[in-house]
Amino acid sequence: MSDALSDDGSDINQDESQEDVMTPAELIAKLEEAWLNEKFSPELLENRSEVVECVMEQLTHMEANLQRVKKGDAKASIHRMEIDRIRFMLSSYLRSRLQKIEKFFPHVLEREKSRGEGDPSLLSPEEFAFAKEYYANTETYLKAVALKRMPPNLQTVDMLRAVPEPSLDSFVFLRVKERQENILVEPETDDQREYVVDLEEGSQHLMRYRTIAPLVSSGAVQLI
16 A cells, blocks of 8 residues: 555545645634734735635535525525625735735835745735736836936836835734744833733734734734
8 A cells, every 4th residue: 555554554644634624614714814914914914825715616615505595595695694794805805915915016026026935925826917017007107107207317216115115013903812922022222121021822912013923924813
């Protein structure tokens, strides 16, 4: 037998594949987490295209199941409300990402270009194509409307300097999902000592985003 077996004779590969399978409730919870994090984060977060694709497949199945429900059944309206709720979260999540791409497009593309090999992609292929097209269209518009009328030495523009960066020092509300110790809230300065806190599981806080950005990425905290 070519498949590896554990000590008790079970198929390790099969066990691992089963761990990757999510229930519909877990999938929707993943979507809600990604949606809230994206909605309240000042910067564009790592894309969750695998969650989006799975949710779209789940919506297709739910729509098909709804068609089989008898007319007049009270369950139909409940299922329809749940489908509408999921569609709203999905649309809002994707819309939030597109708005950030439009607002910070040169910085988004720069982050995507400079990410290391093996690092998770910030943009989905569709978002990357959109960001590049938006960048090119913006440059074309600026040249046609303003830059060509400027003196030769002013006919170029540095997009990275012209477009503001996301404000990572803005404050966000968060809920702790996994206990964290020795989180540096404020570094030591001439006027104050460094401020370090422990974050207890289930606790809620208002903190500077820059401080907890790695915890958002790892899933240790949830923006609310």
